[in-house]
Amino acid sequence: MTIHPSATIHPSAVVEPGAHVAEGCQIGPFALIGPEVTLGPRVTVKSHAVLTGWTDVGEDSVIFPFATVGEVPQDLKYAGERTRLTIGARCRIREGATLNTGTEGGGGVTRVGDDVLIMTGAHVGHDAQIGNRVILVNNVAIAGHCVLGDDVIVGGLSGVHQWVRIGQGAIIGAVTMVTNDVIPYGLVQAPRGELDGLNLVGLKRRGVDRGNITALRAAYQMLAQGEGTFLDRARRLADETDSPHVREMTDFILSASDRSFLTPKGAK
Structure with a gap:
């Protein structure tokens, strides 16, 4: 276990042997940091958050209360193989969000880019690849193996089917089910996900x-x-x-x- 002397850790937090906590990190009350977790410089983990698995969190990211980051995949084929979750710099993972590690059959790594905002209750499934500056609004569900390009926005209560790709700069309206790939800069809305133009505002x-x-x-x-x-x-x-x-x-x-x-x- 490596804990930088400048890190601040609440007495009630649990940092398991093997974890790496870099300079300037802050870990709040009742948080759990697992033995294979690496926190980059100035990461903040707020109260009751759980970080486990082989998980790396980039600098200046914030994990909010009751988020669960790095738990095993929700995949019946998963047999305990050692897989990974990587989270980039300056990400915000809000209350109750869940992010899973990868699976052997999906490449073994779930990736989240830099400057990503994952809002309350959102889910990032195993082996998903999330680009930079992506926003997942409240209670979005990203299934396994999905690929989201840079600057994608997914509206609240929307779901993305496994293996779907969403191109750079696309926007998905709220309460939308996306079952097919979305072209870059596309605008998708309606309950069953219809391509209805371009994301002109985002452009x-x-x-x-x-x-x-x-x-x-x-x-x-x-x-x-x-x-x-x-x-x-x-x-x-x-x-x-x-x-x-x-x-x-x-x-x-x-x-x-x-x-x-x-x-x-x-x-x-």
């Missing part, structure tokens, strides 16, 4: 220039109404575009998918 907030937004809007219209199948349209777009944002969209569509895609409303 503008991130400072994407007007030319690229115009190119994305034209690309979306082509995907919705062009000739041929959805994949045929994406291939034509890939050949014709010089926009890096459209290229990202077409690369996503033309890469391997386990769940197929949500297609634009009204697409043929």
Whole structure:
């Protein structure tokens, strides 16, 4: 066990032998830090939080009360193999959230990027890959093996089916079930998850220039109404575009998918 002398640990907290606690960490009352947990510099673990398993937490992250971070996967195939959870820098994991380690069959690692906000009661399943600056609103459920790109927002009470990919910059409305892949910068809403346009507000907030937004809007219209199948349209777009944002969209569509895609409303 390594505890930096500058760390502050409440007397009622349990830090098990083998844990690593870096400089400036604060561990609150009745928190539990397991033997394979590593806390980076200035991590705060508030009262009654549980960090266990082979779990690494990046610098300046905060774990709020009653969160459970690094428990074993909710997968009947899991047989006790040693798997991992990594959490990036400056993350906020709010009250009652749950994050599981990976499984051997899924690569063995659940990853959460930097500057991620996981709100109250949200769940990140085994082997999920969560990008940077992602926001999971209250009670979101991310199933096993999902991949969420950077800057994704998932609205409250929404669920994402296992193996689904959500591209960078996409937004999922509240109370939505997502069962198919979502293109980068897509806007998904309705109870059964319909692709209903682009996340234009998010694009503008991130400072994407007007030319690229115009190119994305034209690309979306082509995907919705062009000739041929959805994949045929994406291939034509890939050949014709010089926009890096459209290229990202077409690369996503033309890469391997386990769940197929949500297609634009009204697409043929």
